[in-house]
Each structure stands twice: as structure tokens, then as C-alpha cells.
Amino acid sequence: MTEYQVIIDGCKNLKGGIIEAFHALQDKYNYIPAEALREAARQFGVSEAEAYGVATFYSYLAVEKRGRYVIRMCESAPCHVAGADELLKEIETALGIKTGETTADGKFTLELAQCVGQCQATPVITINSQPYFNVTKEKLKEILADCK
Numbered sequence: 001m002t003e004y005q006v007i008i009d010g011c012k013n014l015k016g017g018i019i020e021a022f023h024a025l026q027d028k029y030n031y032i033p034a035e036a037l038r039e040a041a042r043q044f045g046v047s048e049a050e051a052y053g054v055a056t057f058y059s060y061l062a063v064e065k066r067g068r069y070v071i072r073m074c075e076s077a078p079c080h081v082a083g084a085d086e087l088l089k090e091i092e093t094a095l096g097i098k099t100g101e102t103t104a105d106g107k108f109t110l111e112l113a114q115c116v117g118q119c120q121a122t123p124v125i126t127i128n129s130q131p132y133f134n135v136t137k138e139k140l141k142e143i144l145a146d147c148k
């Protein structure tokens, strides 16, 4: 069995199986690779178009290749007021990409997020779902340097 098959197979008996499989794939690869999506369609007995429809329906699932580290800048009002725009520009400059893009080496993807429920410590970014609080330009450098 391929790695994709093992992951998908592990979700076959779960309630909401194909969505659970997509979650598990995304946890592992940060997105749902096309080949894995085809495999999920096959194992769950739906057409590839249906599987693609499910994967693209949920905004938190991604079918485009993403980096090993997915950085998401919270853009909701409290973070916005705390300087999310400037911080976002800092991140773009540091990584050499625009929001929505992935670095050429496949290391970082930069995206926007809605409030992640940590408004007491704005501005907030998340990296692979781990939140970082009160992020300043200086802190950002350290955070990025820690992403090996």
C-alpha cells in the first residue's frame, strides 16, 4: 500500500469518512495531493469530480501544493487594528512571496485567516495551526528562523 492508501484506509470506517481522510492527508502534507484525492475517490466509491467538490467546498482544505510551513496571518478586526497589515508586508518581504503563494523551495506558504480566537494577544499568526501571539517585526525574525 502507498502512504496515501494507508492514510485513507485508516479513515474508511469513520463517520464522515472522506472528509476525515482529507483532514488526515492535509495534516500530513499540508494539502491534499492530486494523486491522494484520486485514491480517496476510488476507496470511497465516488467520482473524482465529487471528491474534488468535497475537498474544495471547505475553505480549510487545500488542493494546491503548500509549503512545509503554512503561515496564516489573522486579518480580523482586532488583529487588523494591532497592525496585521504591516506585519503581513513584513512576512511577504521576508519570504519574497505574496499572500497566497508558496516559496520556490516549498518551505513556506502564506495565507490569511479569520479570527483564531486569541484576540487578547494581537496580532496573531499561526504556523501549521500553532498560534504565535503579540507578533512584532523582531519576534517574526526569530519565529521564521526557528522554521528549519
Ligand code: FES
Binding pocket: 074, 075, 076, 077, 078, 079, 080, 114, 115, 116, 117, 118, 119, 122, 124
Ligand atoms: S482577531 Fe486575530 S485572533 Fe482574534
